[in-house]
Amino acid sequence: MFKKFIEKSQLKSPWIVHLDCGSCNGCDIETLACLTPMYDIERFGILNIGNPKHADVLIVTGTVNHRNKHILRNVYNQMPEPKMVVAVGACGLTGGVFRDAPNVVGGVDKVIPVDVYVPGCPGKPEAIIDGVIEALAKLAELQKEGRKKK
Amino acid sequence: MYSTQNILLFGLLSILLAPIAGGLITGLDRKLTARFQSRTGPPLMQPFYDVAKLWGKERTTTNVWIAFSAWVYVTASATTVFLFFIQSDLLLILFVQAVGAVFLCIGAFAVPSPFSQIGAQRELLQIFTYEPLLTLVVISMAAVTGSFKISDVLAYDSPLLLELPLMFIVLGYALAIKLRKSPFDISASAHAHQELVRGVYTEYSGRYLALTEIAHWYEVVFVLGLCALFWTTNWMILVPLLIVTYLVEIIVDNGAARMTWRWMLPTVWFTGLGLSLVNLTWIYLG
Ligand code: SF4
Numbered sequence: 402m403f404k405k406f407i408e409k410s411q412l413k414s415p416w417i418v419h420l421d422c423g424s425c426n427g428c429d430i431e432t433l434a435c436l437t438p439m440y441d442i443e444r445f446g447i448l449n450i451g452n453p454k455h456a457d458v459l460i461v462t463g464t465v466n467h468r469n470k471h472i473l474r475n476v477y478n479q480m481p482e483p484k485m486v487v488a489v490g491a492c493g494l495t496g497g498v499f500r501d502a503p504n505v506v507g508g509v510d511k512v513i514p515v516d517v518y519v520p521g522c523p524g525k526p527e528a529i530i531d532g533v534i535e536a537l538a539k540l541a542e543l544q545k546e547g548r549k550k551k
Numbered sequence: 552m553y554s555t556q557n558i559l560l561f562g563l564l565s566i567l568l569a570p571i572a573g574g575l576i577t578g579l580d581r582k583l584t585a586r587f588q589s590r591t592g593p594p595l596m597q598p599f600y601d602v603a604k605l606w607g608k609e610r611t612t613t614n615v616w617i618a619f620s621a622w623v624y625v626t627a628s629a630t631t632v633f634l635f636f637i638q639s640d641l642l643l644i645l646f647v648q649a650v651g652a653v654f655l656c657i658g659a660f661a662v663p664s665p666f667s668q669i670g671a672q673r674e675l676l677q678i679f680t681y682e683p684l685l686t687l688v689v690i691s692m693a694a695v696t697g698s699f700k701i702s703d704v705l706a707y708d709s710p711l712l713l714e715l716p717l718m719f720i721v722l723g724y725a726l727a728i729k730l731r732k733s734p735f736d737i738s739a740s741a742h743a744h745q746e747l748v749r750g751v752y753t754e755y756s757g758r759y760l761a762l763t764e765i766a767h768w769y770e771v772v773f774v775l776g777l778c779a780l781f782w783t784t785n786w787m788i789l790v791p792l793l794i795v796t797y798l799v800e801i802i803v804d805n806g807a808a809r810m811t812w813r814w815m816l817p818t819v820w821f822t823g824l825g826l827s828l829v830n831l832t833w834i835y836l837g
Contacts, residue, residue: 407607410600441590443581446597452749454611454756457604481609481757 408544411457411483412537414446418456420476422509423499424463427523428490432460434526442530453479458533461515462524464492464499465506477513483543485536488515489529491522498522558637565636565772566629573768574598576775580801587805602764608757613662620658621759621766627651628769635776638701641689645682648773651766652678655751662754670750673737676812681725684823685777688722691715691831692780705783712781712792717830719781721823723796726774728819732804737812 421429435442436449450456453476465473477486488509491497496507509515516539519532578595585592594600612618631648634640656678659671693699695714696707704711712719728735739750755763778796782789 403603404607407603410603411607413594413600414597414604416601438588438590441585441592443585443593444591446593446600450749452753454754455605455749455752455760457608481611483608 411544412541414448415457415485415533415537416448416450416455417458417460417533418450418453418476418480419460419462420473422461422463422465422469422473422493423505424490424492428462428493431523431526432462432489432529435530440526440530442533445530445534447530447533453477454481456480457483458485458487458536460487460489460529460533461493461509462489464496464502465509465512466502466504467506468504470506470512473509473512483540485516485540486513487517487519487529487532487536489519489521489524489532491520494518494520562633562637566633569629569632569772570765570768573771574602576771576797577768580797583798583801584805587801598764598768602761605761605764606758610757612756612759613664613754616661617658617754618759620654620661621755621762623654624651624658625762625766625769627654628766628773631773632769632776635701635773638705641692641699641701641704642686644773645685645689648770649678649682655763655766658759659751659754664754666750666753670739670753673812674739674751676816677728677731677735677737680812680816680819681728684721684725684819684827687823687827688715688718688725688777691718691827691834694831694834701780704780708784710782710784710788714834715781715830717826719778721826722778722781723799724819724823726778726796727800727803728815729770729774730800732800734803734807734810735815736804736809737815 419429419432433449434440435447442449447458453459457480459477459480461473477484486509488494492499492508494508496505499505500507506512517532517536519528521528524532575595575598577598578593581597582592582595627647628651631644631651634644634647653675656671656674659667659674662668689699692704692711692715695711696704698704731737731739739752752760752763775793775797778793779789782792
């Protein structure tokens with residue numbers, strides 16, 4: 402029973418850490434807009450916790466380049482399992498308008514596994530919230546599979 | 552008077568029930584805070600979801616001291632509540648509570664992360680600020696009732712608030728600092744970004760963060776218990792008194808910005824010591 406409650410809680414309290422790789426700041430502002438009374442992500446139990454060691458969902462905005470890919474990997478590795486990654490914006494998905502620049506690696510999934518892609522330039526706050534909820538749906542699937550295996 | 556067995560049973564029960572009460576109060580606090588900011592806010596059960604989720608996370612620690620400190624912190628807080636409900640000595644209770652609070656800092660100091668280090672130093676300053684106030688409150692209770700034992704305080708037949716109104720304000724300061732409400736959320740703050748990330752909690756993760764959260768719930772119950780000692784003769788007044796006190800804390804929390812410890816230490820000490828002095832002189836003369 403306790404295990405069930407933990408699994409339910411994992412879906413009810415996704416704390417996010419937001420990492421700005423080489424974003425133009427457009428996507429970041431949209432991400433932070435989710436915290437305002439207008440969108441109020443806390444009603445889903447989402448907190449912007451700002452600390453990878455406490456977080457469950459990593460939101461990455463912007464292109465990954467050769468310098469910040471190490472930081473991205475580092476932040477990802479510091480998050481304890483189970484964890485989800487949401488890539489936001491055209492840049493986070495593929496490199497966007499910056500993809501041909503010589504220093505750019507490309508999308509986030511070139512460095513770490515990504516669970517949900519939120520398109521847009523920038524991604525809308527509604528879409529970002531939806532992305533996190535989508536990530537939770539995926540986590541719920543994983544939980545079900547894990548139970549079947551046992 | 553209750554028998555010893557009954558009191559022990561009561562104490563054990565309080566260990567089980569205090570986290571539930573503390574969690575619900577925290578949930579209500581978050582909901583009300585959200586309402587004040589014209590947001591919908593999380594469900595009432597959110598603190599329990601958070602703790603259960605943290606409990607189920609992968610265990611990663613940089614240092615065994617973190618795990619040890621988290622366990623000592625939660626044990627000490629639970630013991631504080633237990634001692635409080637078996638109506639033990641108030642000074643003893645304060646010491647046990649201080650041990651727990653200090654171990655939270657020790658765990659944070661055990662890791663070289665600058666966020667955790669600065670957070671722990673600020674937490675020590677916060678302890679340093681509220682501890683004398685709590686002691687003064689307890690001493691003035693003893694000055695009125697003639698004993699540090701809670702059972703004797705309970706046996707006193709007129710409400711303490713009438714004789715120690717200023718001490719209640721002092722306790723209010725200590726409460727705000729202990730619960731890290733603005734303007735005193737200096738060592739760690741619950742929401743959004745700040746320059747310290749999560750301050751003293753930065754390096755506690757997963758299960759150990761859950762433990763510190765549970766310890767915090769015990770502390771909420773303990774400080775509200777201390778407030779309750781100010782009006783023990785009548786439930787009808789006691790309960791509204793507690794509700795109003797906590798509501799004022801929440802309103803101040805929402806209305807105030809975070810200050811620095813350089814402001815906190817002198818302000819709180821001078822107001823706290825000043826109010827205590829006036830109140831104690833008044834009792835002494837009266
Ligand atoms: S997707 Fe558009 S808004 Fe977002 S970081 Fe890239 S260029 Fe900026």
